[in-house]
Amino acid sequence: MNVNDFEMIARLLKERSGLLLGQDKAYLLESRLNPVARQYNFKGFDELARAIRLGKDEKLLEDVTEAMTTNESFFFRDSKPFDQFRDLVLPHLLEHRGSRKSIKVWCAACSSGQEPYSLAMILKENEARLAGWKLEILATDISREMLVKGKEGRYSQFEVQRGLPIHLMVKYFKQDGDRWQIDDAIRRMVTFKPFNLLDDPSAIGQCDVVFCRNVLIYLDQTTKAKVLARIAELMPPDGFLYLGGAETVLGISDDFRLIPGHRGVYGLAGDVGHPMATAVG
Amino acid sequence: MKSCLVVDDSKVVRMVARKILEGLDFQIEEAEDGQKALEACQKSMPDAVLLDWNMPVKNGIEFLKDLRVMAGGDKPIVVFCTTENDMAHIQEAIGAGANEYIMKPFDSEIIQSKFSQVGLI
Numbered sequence: 001m002n003v004n005d006f007e008m009i010a011r012l013l014k015e016r017s018g019l020l021l022g023q024d025k026a027y028l029l030e031s032r033l034n035p036v037a038r039q040y041n042f043k044g045f046d047e048l049a050r051a052i053r054l055g056k057d058e059k060l061l062e063d064v065t066e067a068m069t070t071n072e073s074f075f076f077r078d079s080k081p082f083d084q085f086r087d088l089v090l091p092h093l094l095e096h097r098g099s100r101k102s103i104k105v106w107c108a109a110c111s112s113g114q115e116p117y118s119l120a121m122i123l124k125e126n127e128a129r130l131a132g133w134k135l136e137i138l139a140t141d142i143s144r145e146m147l148v149k150g151k152e153g154r155y156s157q158f159e160v161q162r163g164l165p166i167h168l169m170v171k172y173f174k175q176d177g178d179r180w181q182i183d184d185a186i187r188r189m190v191t192f193k194p195f196n197l198l199d200d201p202s203a204i205g206q207c208d209v210v211f212c213r214n215v216l217i218y219l220d221q222t223t224k225a226k227v228l229a230r231i232a233e234l235m236p237p238d239g240f241l242y243l244g245g246a247e248t249v250l251g252i253s254d255d256f257r258l259i260p261g262h263r264g265v266y267g268l269a270g271d272v273g274h275p276m277a278t279a280v281g
Numbered sequence: 282m283k284s285c286l287v288v289d290d291s292k293v294v295r296m297v298a299r300k301i302l303e304g305l306d307f308q309i310e311e312a313e314d315g316q317k318a319l320e321a322c323q324k325s326m327p328d329a330v331l332l333d334w335n336m337p338v339k340n341g342i343e344f345l346k347d348l349r350v351m352a353g354g355d356k357p358i359v360v361f362c363t364t365e366n367d368m369a370h371i372q373e374a375i376g377a378g379a380n381e382y383i384m385k386p387f388d389s390e391i392i393q394s395k396f397s398q399v400g401l402i
Contacts, residue, residue, distance in 0.1 A: 158391075161391045170375065
C-alpha cells in the first residue's frame with residue numbers, strides 16, 4: 001500500500017465516521033480491508049483502493065467505513081461501569097424517576113450488542129424493584145453488520161466467555177450448536193438502530209443514561225467536542241454519561257464533569273447540572 | 282501471593298495455564314488427576330483450583346464433590362476448564378460447587394476475565 005492510498009482512505013474515514021486513522025494504524029488497513037476486497041472480487045488491495053478513489057460505489061464506501069470502525073466488544077466490559085450502573089445510577093433513577101416510572105438508556109456505539117445486553121441483564125436481575133417501570137435501551141452503531149449481529153443475539157463460545165459470569169450465561173443463554181443464543185426476554189429489552197455519531201441525534205430523544213465508551217478515542221478534538229455537546233443536549237440535568245477508561249472530557253468539553261469517586265461516569269456541569277457532579281471533579 | 286492448583290491430565294495444558302497464571306502473580310501447583318489434586322489439597326489448601334473434567338483415576342467433578350466436603354474445602358475458588366461445553370455439564374458443575382466455568386479452548390484473556398469475576402484478581 002502506498003502513502004497516497006493510505007491518506008485517501010484515512011480522509012474518507014474521517015469524513016464518514018470521524019474516525020482518525022494514524023500512520024501507526026496503517027497495518028490495520030490491509031488486514032481489515034482485504035476481506036472487503038475479496039467480497040467485491042477485487043484482485044487485491046490496489047484494485048480496491050482504485051475503486052474507493054473513484055468513489056462511485058456508495059455501498060463499497062460504506063462497507064469500507066464499517067470494516068475500519070473498531071467493533072471489539074465484550075459483555076460487562078471493564079466490569080466496574082456496570083457495578084456503578086447497578087449501585088449508583090439505578091438507585092438514583094429509581095428515586096428520581098418515581099413519578100414517571102421510566103428510564104431510557106442509550107448505548108451510542110453498541111457494536112454487536114454486548115453492552116446493551118449487559119445492561120438489560122442488570123435490569124432484569126433487578127426486576128422486582130422495577131415492576132411497573134418502562135425501561136428502554138436504545139442501541140445504535142454506525143455498522144449495519146454489527147447491528148444485525150446485535151439484534152440476533154447469537155454469540156460464539158469465545159464471546160460468551162469474555163466478561164459474562166457463568167451464572168448469567170446459564171440463566172440468560174441457550175446453546176444452539178456452537179452458538180449461544182440470548183433469551184428473547186433480554187433481546188426484547190433492546191432496540192437496535194443505525195446511527196452515525198456525526199449526525200444530529202435529536203431523533204434519539206431524551207436519555208437518562210448514555211454509554212459512549214471507547215468511541216471518542218478514535219475521534220479528533222473538534223469531533224469529540226461536537227459529539228459531547230450533542231449528548232449534553234439529550235440529557236436531563238441529572239443524567240449520566242459513561243466514557244471509556246482511557247477517555248476524558250478535560251480540555252474537550254465544559255458540558256460535563258466527572259462524578260467524584262466514580263471513574264468514567266460524568267454528569268452535566270453548571271448550576272443546573274448534575275447534583276452529584278457539583279463538587280470539583 | 283495467591284496460590285492456584287492446576288489440575289489437568291495434559292502436561293501441555295498445565296504448562297500453558299501455569300504460564301498465564303504466573304503472569305497474574307499466582308503461585309502454581311500442578312496435579313495430573315483428581316486423586317493427586319485431593320492429596321495436594323490435603324497438604325495445603327490452595328486459594329484457587331483450575332480444574333479439568335475428564336481425567337484418569339478421578340475426574341474433575343468427583344474431585345470437586347470430595348473437595349467441598351473436606352475440612353477447609355469450601356474455601357478454594359474452583360474454575361472448571363474443560364472441553365465439556367454443553368449446558369448440562371455446566372449446570373452439573375455449578376451444582377457441585379464450581380464458581381466459574383471455562384470452555385476450552387481458552388486464552389489468557391478468558392482466564393484473566395474469569396479469575397477477575399470471581400474476585401481472585
